[in-house]
Amino acid sequence: MLRIVDELAGPGPLRICAHAPADGDAGTGLRVLLIADVLARVVELRGRAVLVGWTGPAYSAAATGLRPADAEGDAAAIAEALGGPPGVHLTSGTYEGASSACLRIGEAALPPLDGLDPLAVRLLLLGHAYEEPVTATAGAIGEAAVTLSRWRRAVAHWAARPSKPIPADLKATARAALDGRLDTAAVLRLLEDLETTAEVPEGAKFETFSHLDRALGLELVREVGTV
Structure with missing residues (x-):
């Protein structure tokens, strides 16, 4: 199993x-x-710079909060x-050209996304282990x-506390969870439990949500200062 800190340090x-995938499977x-x-976000949080390349069909960088690629094209051009x-x-399949670490990502079946919040799509996908297939409905999104x-309102409220x-x-x-296997689902469960617990001060809830959002990319601090 890939361990980010252990295997990608250097x-x-x-x-x-x-x-x-080049077959038009957009989800x-x-x-x-x-x-x-x-x-990339997790590795950067550990203090290492990251460069990202994309092969296959291009996607809008704005979709689901993706940062723009540093390079696009085939593998040789990206290198x-x-x-x-x-x-x-x-990759979603077997990549024969990899002489280094390789993560295989499970398939994702998504409904038409017109009119749906792209960051809600991001949240839904991050709620599953990356290697497991996901079928999402408009209702689930x-x-x-x-x-x-709800989380953004709570974070904005907590931001006003010490x-x-x-x-x-x-x-x-x-x-x-993140260093071991990019277990974003475990991190989201942690935030769900933290949201309602009375044992953690609200100021600590704010710091936890805002810090972990640097890895999740859900713009949880978007409403800070508006309430």
């Missing part, structure tokens, strides 16, 4: 190559790029543009949008 930037392609985005071969590949809205440090046990649990 000098210089980490080069990531995300291979969106799976979007998921491959999403997991590459989260991987040249990024200054060296990728250290990790992400709508429920995810409700959760996002700041408190992130509880050490929560920080360690979240870091182990």
